[in-house]
Amino acid sequence: MSARTPLRLGIFISGRGSNLAAIAGACRERRIAAEVAVVLSERPEAGGLRIARELGIDARAIPWPGAAQRAEFERAAETALVAAGAQLIVLAGFMRILSGPFVAAHEGAILNIHPSLLPKYPGLHTHRRVLEAGDREHGATVHFVTDQLDGGPRILQAKVPIREADTETSLYARVQSAEHIIYPRVIGWRADGRLLWRAGSAWLDGRPLMTPLVETFDA
Numbered sequence: 405m406s407a408r409t410p411l412r413l414g415i416f417i418s419g420r421g422s423n424l425a426a427i428a429g430a431c432r433e434r435r436i437a438a439e440v441a442v443v444l445s446e447r448p449e450a451g452g453l454r455i456a457r458e459l460g461i462d463a464r465a466i467p468w469p470g471a472a473q474r475a476e477f478e479r480a481a482e483t484a485l486v487a488a489g490a491q492l493i494v495l496a497g498f499m500r501i502l503s504g505p506f507v508a509a510h511e512g513a514i515l516n517i518h519p520s521l522l523p524k525y526p527g528l529h530t531h532r533r534v535l536e537a538g539d540r541e542h543g544a545t546v547h548f549v550t551d552q553l554d555g556g557p558r559i560l561q562a563k564v565p566i567r568e569a570d571t572e573t574s575l576y577a578r579v580q581s582a583e584h585i586i587y588p589r590v591i592g593w594r595a596d597g598r599l600l601w602r603a604g605s606a607w608l609d610g611r612p613l614m615t616p617l618v619e620t621f622d623a
């Protein structure tokens with residue numbers, strides 16, 4: 405890890421928080437030059453909030469009871485992000501869609517992880533859909549967030565071969581294990597100044613990523 409000041413992360417979650425735990429672990433063990441400044445969730449019961457609090461991280465539930473409340477959520481989230489000095493927003497299993505103005509206000513500073521080899525299978529139930537389609541491979545993608553759902557510039561993909569005996573559950577578990585490796589890695593690139601957003605594209609080490617980097621996980 406470099407000696408630079410840790411990049412402050414604002415992590416948005418809706419659920420279990422296993423990616424949050426992986427990222428927080430990488431920060432704590434100084435494998436990446438980042439720190440989790442605040443964790444926000446629209447679901448007070450999200451397991452990830454408990455994980456964050458156990459780690460001593462500021463973790464807050466901000467209610468989002470219906471579609472009309474998105475603006476209120478975003479206002480409260482913005483206040484929390486500013487108070488925490490967050491420099492990068494990390495969506496880690498955040499199941500809501502942020503508004504165009506919120507995304508535009510944070511252009512190039514929001515990452516997401518999606519459980520498919522984008523552009524294949526944007527949206528929900530990706531594991532079920534790949535199995536139904538009879539695909540031979542699946543995976544996860546870390547990408548910059550734009551106003552296109554699951555459509556922003558792709559940075560790194562984890563490719564996971566599909567096995568004969570795979571079920572939705574087994575595939576979910578293998579893809580998630582790979583997610584826990586690639587998401588901290590990409591955040592580390594960003595923290596080290598290697599990953600940039602320039603004019604709507606992802607750049608790594610001074611070059612535009614025309615296609616994402618791909619790593620295969622076959623264990």
Ligand code: GRF
Pocket residue numbers: 417418419420421422423424452496497498517518519544580583
């Ligand atoms: C992950 O599989 C991620 O790809 C998707 O939501 C899931 C979140 O899981 N966006 P967790 O809450 O990090 O365990």
